[in-house]
Amino acid sequence: MTTKNRSWLTLAAVLLPILFSVPLVLGFFGTIHPVFDSFAHFRMHLAVMMAVSAVPALFFGLWREGLMAIVLALTALATVLPSAPAPAADAETPAQSVGGQPEYKLLQLNLRYDNSYPDEVLRLIARESPDVLTLQEVSKDWRPKLKAIEARYPYNLYCPNRSRIGGVAILSRRPFALGTTAQCVGSLIGLARIDFGGRSAIITAIHLDWPWPFSQPRNVATIVPYFERLQGPMIIAGDFNAAPWSQTVRNIANASKAHAAEGLQPSWFAKGAPGFITRWIGLPLDHILVSERIINPQVETLDPVGSDHLPMLLRFSIGGIDDAGPDQQTVMLAR
Structure with missing residues (x-):
């Protein structure tokens, strides 16, 4: 790999998580304008894509940038993860709550x-x-x-x-x-x-x-x-x-x-x-x-x-x- 190609790949490894972070962060400001709330609906998917896109930065030695992006993505993901579903009631038993x-x-x-x-x-x-x-x-x-x-x-x-x-x-x-x-x-x-x-x-x-x-x-x-x-x-x-x-x-x-x-x-x-x-x-x-x-x-x-x-x-x-x-x-x- 040439030095020029490596430089371009390194730049992409930094910019891609940043691109995902912009709509991810804006989605937390839905009270300001509905456009930001539109981003919020995809928070889970944006967080996952941001975390995945930050992995190449680690391979290029950009530990600080990569880890910061992953931590931000996981923090956002933690706000949307659903709780485990409760077990369904037995349909054959007349249930009493x-x-x-x-x-x-x-x-x-x-x-x-x-x-x-x-x-x-x-x-x-x-x-x-x-x-x-x-x-x-x-x-x-x-x-x-x-x-x-x-x-x-x-x-x-x-x-x-x-x-x-x-x-x-x-x-x-x-x-x-x-x-x-x-x-x-x-x-x-x-x-x-x-x-x-x-x-x-x-x-x-x-x-x-x-x-x-x-x-x-x-x-x-x-x-x-x-x-x-x-x-x-x-x-x-x-x-x-x-x-x-x-x-x-x-x-x-x-x-x-x-x-x-x-x-x-x-x-x-x-x-x-x-x-x-x-x-x-x-x-x-x-x-x-x-x-x-x-x-x-x-x-x-x-x-x-x-x-x-x-x-x-x-x-x-x-x-x-x-x-x-x-x-x-x-x-x-x-x-």
């Missing part, structure tokens, strides 16, 4: 508007038999297919389509709480207070646009006032198109006073990818947030069913005692 309250199930899934395997989705629903479904991309092609299960899920809310990809929907085996009206906020969220054996909870299906420069910041500005006014036990489930450490998810969590359920894993990758690939290198775009009266929430990520998003099954119970009468903030949110 903390305090002896009955356990319920919610299935969250972005159907994908052009899913080529709808029968796999319907088989999943039949197998898991959730109490509530929160769905996204319920396109015109999906509506007749979902009609097949409406006898089992007679309480439902379909929100307006957002172009050809469809809208959000809530399907429930359990009735909407007496005196309340389910409603949509455009095509972004659907809200329904559902009666779980005398204790009710607000169930929200959500689907946000892509991050800046797309409409996600405007989406958040639209829906945050609704979450600030809601009261009582709440579950917010859906495709946020945002990573859990992003300002987008943080703003919604703060407004709703909810937190991420335990066990969430990366859920989005290329259509047709095996589930284990998605769980390792996919983006964590699907979330389930729960309020404090949702007891012992546990999420299990299930195998793919033809969508580019993995299904997520939430097991939960409801604690506390409902206030008397309907929640007027849910009945007429638009007032």
